[in-house]
Each structure stands twice: as C-alpha cells, then as structure tokens.
Amino acid sequence: MAAVALKEPIPPLQADRISRRNFQRLSEYIYDYCGIKLPPTKMTMVEGRLRRRLRALNLTSFDAYCDFIFEQGGLEQENVYLVNALTTNKTDFFREPKHFEFLSRTALPEIIQRRPRRIKAWSAACSTGAEPYTLAMVIDHALGDGPDIPYSILATDLSTDVLAVARRGVYPEDMLEPTPKALRRKYVLESKDRSAKLCRIAPALRAQVSFARMNLMDPAYPVDKDLDMIFCRNVLIYFDKPTQQAVLDKLCDHLRPGGYLFLGHSESIAGMTLPVTQVANTGFRRR
Numbered sequence: 064m065a066a067v068a069l070k071e072p073i074p075p076l077q078a079d080r081i082s083r084r085n086f087q088r089l090s091e092y093i094y095d096y097c098g099i100k101l102p103p104t105k106m107t108m109v110e111g112r113l114r115r116r117l118r119a120l121n122l123t124s125f126d127a128y129c130d131f132i133f134e135q136g137g138l139e140q141e142n143v144y145l146v147n148a149l150t151t152n153k154t155d156f157f158r159e160p161k162h163f164e165f166l167s168r169t170a171l172p173e174i175i176q177r178r179p180r181r182i183k184a185w186s187a188a189c190s191t192g193a194e195p196y197t198l199a200m201v202i203d204h205a206l207g208d209g210p211d212i213p214y215s216i217l218a219t220d221l222s223t224d225v226l227a228v229a230r231r232g233v234y235p236e237d238m239l240e241p242t243p244k245a246l247r248r249k250y251v252l253e254s255k256d257r258s259a260k261l262c263r264i265a266p267a268l269r270a271q272v273s274f275a276r277m278n279l280m281d282p283a284y285p286v287d288k289d290l291d292m293i294f295c296r297n298v299l300i301y302f303d304k305p306t307q308q309a310v311l312d313k314l315c316d317h318l319r320p321g322g323y324l325f326l327g328h329s330e331s332i333a334g335m336t337l338p339v340t341q342v343a344n345t346g347f348r349r350r
C-alpha cells in the first residue's frame with residue numbers, strides 16, 4: 064500500500080511526551096480550526112503523528128514544537144502540516160457499497176430520466192480520492208450509451224496530502240479489489256511495469272473530477288446550490304453534535320429539492336432538524 068501510506072507513526076527518537084497543557088492547546092486549536100475532537104485518549108496517536116514534524120523542524124521535544132507554533136508565530140506556516148498529520152484519512156473504493164447500489168438502481172435512473180443539463184455531485188471529505196472516483200465510475204457507467212448528459216464531481220478535503228494523492232489517481236492494485244470487474248476493465252489502467260502493482264484511474268474519468276481544498280468549518284461553501292448528490296461520509300464522526308448539525312445545515316443548502324445526501328454508516332442525524340427524508344441506510348433526500 065506504499066502509494067497511499069501517508070502517516071505511519073515513526074518511533075520516538077527519545078522518551079519524549081507531550082505535556083497535558085500543550086496537548087490541551089493543540090486539541091483546542093484543532094477543534095476550533097477543523098472541528099476534530101482530540102480527547103486525551105488520542106495523546107499517543109498525536110505524538111506518533113507529529114514526530115515527523117519535530118524531525119523536519121529539527122526540534123527535540125513536543126514542548127519546543129508547541130512553543131514554536133503557539134509562542135513564536137509558527138502556527139501559520141505549520142497549520143497545513145498539523146492538519147495533514149492529525150486528520151484520519153482511511154478510505155476505500157466502493158466503501159459502504161449499499162450507497163452505490165442505491166445510486167445505480169434507484170437514484171441515477173430517476174435523475175437520468177429528468178434529463179438534467181448536467182449531473183452534479185460533491186464528495187465533501189474525499190480523502191485520497193477513492194470515493195469520488197467510485198462515484199465517477201458509477202455515474203459514467205449508468206449513463207452508458209444512453210442520453211448524452213454531462214456530469215461533474217467536485218471532491219474536497221482539508222488535507223493537502225490526500226488531495227495530492229487523489230489528483231494523481233494512482234493506487235496500489237489491491238486497493239481497487241472491491242471494484243466490480245466490469246468497471247475495473249472500463250475505468251482502471253494497469254501499470255506497464257507489472258511488478259509495481261500499481262494502477263491508474265483512466266484519464267477520461269479523472270477529467271470529470273475536480274479537487275479542491277475546503278474546510279467544512281468554513282461559514283459558507285463556494286459550491287453550486289443545485290447539486291444532485293452530496294457524499295459526506297465518515298468525517299462527521301470526528302465532530303461533536305452541534306458541529307455536525309451546523310455542517311449538515313450548510314450541506315443541505317447545496318442540494319436541489321430531490322437531491323441526495325449520503326453519510327457514513329456509523330453516522331446519524333437522529334435528533335437533528337434537517338430538510339431531508341431518509342430513503343436508504345444513511346441515505347437521505349432533500350425535501
């Protein structure tokens with residue numbers, strides 16, 4: 064999995080721990096900036112992921128690192144690395160496949176019948192790209208030889224590391240295994256060097272997906288307001304309930320009436336007031 068192994072923790076150079084106070088400062092900053100909760104149980108994970116930054120900056124302790132970012136004005140320059148290190152980016156092609164079955168069987172036939180000028184989708188925490196490329200395969204395949212309807216997929220994430228992988232569209236072969244064979248044949252190119260065990264998303268499919276950095280905490284999103292579907296899966300779990308509600312309120316504003324919203328299977332809108340009706344397992348439709 065070398066091509067997308069972004070943040071394997073590296074072992075300590077010395078027996079260094081982050082102080083409680085500095086951990087508190089870091090977690091408050093991350094919560095305010097990107098909504099992610101870092102309770103004290105995540106302290107070892109945070110240390111493991113930040114050690115690379117200490118090395119890059121030639122710093123020998125977490126306290127020196129926190130001093131650099133919080134006292135010496137280093138935060139602006141360090142923000143992007145900090146966020147790249149502390150976000151969790153696990154993803155898969157055809158993850159939570161029931162959503163893609165629902166799209167193929169129910170949502171897309173109905174959308175295509177409406178003959179929209181363009182089918183518009185948004186993968187709102189796209190990680191290394193498996194989700195938007197899966198979506199592109201499913202939409203492209205559904206359009207098949209049918210009506211000539213263009214489609215586009217906006218894929219956004221906060222981490223610049225994952226966006227760089229996503230834009231490249233090169234993955235270890237085994238990551239594509241969940242992809243149905245017919246779609247794999249159509250949309251995935253094998254590497255000429257068979258020993259590399261890498262494959263690439265076909266250029267024609269990549270051309271339908273555009274990537275951008277976006278923070279779901281932003282007060283407003285620079286995105287069209289007539290989207291046919293939004294995938295915002297497996298990111299809300301890192302946020303608290305008020306943050307989840309605020310993000311979902313904003314996302315719903317970007318769906319056309321009848322547009323679809325998909326959340327991760329472990330995410331829930333229970334207790335929230337949103338203008339949607341449930342139509343599938345963690346799949347909703349804008350009223």
Ligand SMILES: C[S@@+](CC[C@H](N)C(=O)[O-])C[C@H]1O[C@@H](n2cnc3c(N)ncnc32)[C@H](O)[C@@H]1O
Pocket residue numbers: 096097098099150151152153154155158187188189190191194219220221222225277278279280295296297298301327
């Ligand atoms: C676990 S991955 C989920 C990827 C994909 N949606 C899936 O279900 O396979 C969560 C992604 O959310 C991104 N993320 C976390 N906080 C974010 C924020 N405030 N704004 C935008 N993206 C964020 C992370 O960088 C990470 O790539």
